[in-house]
Amino acid sequence: MKIDLIIAYIQRYEFGHERDFVPPITGIHLAAITPAEHSVRVIHQQVDKIDLETDADLIAISFFSGFALSAYNLAVEFRKRGKLLVAGGPHVTYCKDEALQYFDAIVTGEAENVWPVLLNDAANGQLKNIYTGTPCDMKDLPTPRYDLLPNRFFIKKVIQATRGCPFSCSFCTVPSLNPGFRLRPVKDVIRDAAYDQFEYWWQRKVVWFWDDNLTIKRPYIRELLKEMIPLKKWWLTQASMDIAKDPELLDLMKKSGCIGVFLGIESFGIESLEDANKRQNKIANYSAAVKAIRKRGIAVMAGFIAGFDHDDEHSIIQMADQLMDIGIDVPFLSIMTPFRGTPIYNSLHKEGRILEDRNWNFYNGYNVAFVPKKISEVQLLQAHRSLWKKSFSPRYAITRILRGLFTLRWGAFLLSTFMNTFYCYKRVKRNLPIDMTQREDIHTAVAPILPSHRELVQI
Numbered sequence: 001m002k003i004d005l006i007i008a009y010i011q012r013y014e015f016g017h018e019r020d021f022v023p024p025i026t027g028i029h030l031a032a033i034t035p036a037e038h039s040v041r042v043i044h045q046q047v048d049k050i051d052l053e054t055d056a057d058l059i060a061i062s063f064f065s066g067f068a069l070s071a072y073n074l075a076v077e078f079r080k081r082g083k084l085l086v087a088g089g090p091h092v093t094y095c096k097d098e099a100l101q102y103f104d105a106i107v108t109g110e111a112e113n114v115w116p117v118l119l120n121d122a123a124n125g126q127l128k129n130i131y132t133g134t135p136c137d138m139k140d141l142p143t144p145r146y147d148l149l150p151n152r153f154f155i156k157k158v159i160q161a162t163r164g165c166p167f168s169c170s171f172c173t174v175p176s177l178n179p180g181f182r183l184r185p186v187k188d189v190i191r192d193a194a195y196d197q198f199e200y201w202w203q204r205k206v207v208w209f210w211d212d213n214l215t216i217k218r219p220y221i222r223e224l225l226k227e228m229i230p231l232k233k234w235w236l237t238q239a240s241m242d243i244a245k246d247p248e249l250l251d252l253m254k255k256s257g258c259i260g261v262f263l264g265i266e267s268f269g270i271e272s273l274e275d276a277n278k279r280q281n282k283i284a285n286y287s288a289a290v291k292a293i294r295k296r297g298i299a300v301m302a303g304f305i306a307g308f309d310h311d312d313e314h315s316i317i318q319m320a321d322q323l324m325d326i327g328i329d330v331p332f333l334s335i336m337t338p339f340r341g342t343p344i345y346n347s348l349h350k351e352g353r354i355l356e357d358r359n360w361n362f363y364n365g366y367n368v369a370f371v372p373k374k375i376s377e378v379q380l381l382q383a384h385r386s387l388w389k390k391s392f393s394p395r396y397a398i399t400r401i402l403r404g405l406f407t408l409r410w411g412a413f414l415l416s417t418f419m420n421t422f423y424c425y426k427r428v429k430r431n432l433p434i435d436m437t438q439r440e441d442i443h444t445a446v447a448p449i450l451p452s453h454r455e456l457v458q459i
Helices: 025-032 066-079 090-094 098-101 115-123 186-193 201-205 218-231 241-245 249-253 268-274 282-296 313-324 343-350 375-391 393-407 410-428 454-459
Strands: 002-009 040-044 056-060 082-090 105-108 131-132 162-164 181-183 206-209 234-239 258-266 299-306 331-336
Touching: 002 025, 002 241, 025 040, 025 056, 056 066, 066 082, 082 115, 090 098, 090 105, 105 115, 115 131, 131 201, 162 201, 162 410, 186 218, 186 313, 201 206, 218 249, 241 249, 241 282, 249 258, 249 282, 258 282, 258 410, 282 299, 299 313, 299 375, 299 410, 313 375, 331 375, 331 410, 393 410
Parallel strands: 002 040, 002 056, 056 082, 082 105, 105 131, 206 234, 234 258, 258 299, 299 331
Antiparallel strands: 162 181
């Protein structure tokens, strides 16, 4: 069969952009585990034009909740053309009945163990409605199909060494979507990190670990990083703040080429951290932790979330100054989003605080889908936009760049400069995150449901 793997997307900034920093690993990983008898293409809706007249026999679309309406509208259009439709991803896992209205089959959970079975069933006309994936043991996974990525991604080498996270943050689906904590064999990870068939030097140089918490298992990460040293790559990852208390690990990270670490700091409020079930974060330790990492010349990227029950307008906007004070190189600023499958969704739903009249477009991390406790939905949105605009103002962006010039290693400085310039340019051009309440074209519901592929065949 000919298969099109589509990663759905809906524009999140006013003017959008045709390029992006790094691709998700989903499409190229799924392509890699596709049996050789099938041909496959990977299409990222964010940067690629969708060909509705494709000659593919099967269309597989992966998406999370913020992009669900785009996926459903694509499904409707492909169904008009008689295509066989399959869906997977976090949204599908938690909204099975809804997704089955638009797709002939869905994959829930992790796809590795069921994807070849699904394709075999589809080829033989025996496709089932639901394929329930089980946790993958992470062994013998092939190298992602980097050759299928367009050059519109600045970084291409995304790999995964571990899966899962031992923490249970209230806003995160990982504990239920990817249960446990599993490790790939080091030799397989090194093989992928060594892959160099890219056009540009930085695409060969940079390795982005698409892990939720790479450094949890200390013996494993030490073994992996020692093997990374001879490759002489620059690499980035996501980790928990406890790495700052392990100077030996930090030194090894530096020696192996680490240029950036993403920390889920989330908030500067003690009560908000309790709302997030992020008790492992200690506000008093933020500055020292960031300093310890940056001492090795490693850039610190950090996520901050606005909208926990104890947040108000002042505490949200104040984060712009606080993240500057502790030395964050690149902030990532989002609004608390109650995704299905998370404890915070369950709590808000039980309290009747989910805004049921707001469609999935509001679940993109930049809009409000629930009733805040201390402020209104409008106040939360405006406070987040003020935080975003202040954090990426020319003054703050240039300050972070200049600070990095004298403190970061060369690769980390380039990373900080690129990302701060990228977001500052958006700020100057007023290319702000879209307020979905003001966009009727995006706020509209999905297109009408059409007959399924089976029904079309019978007709």
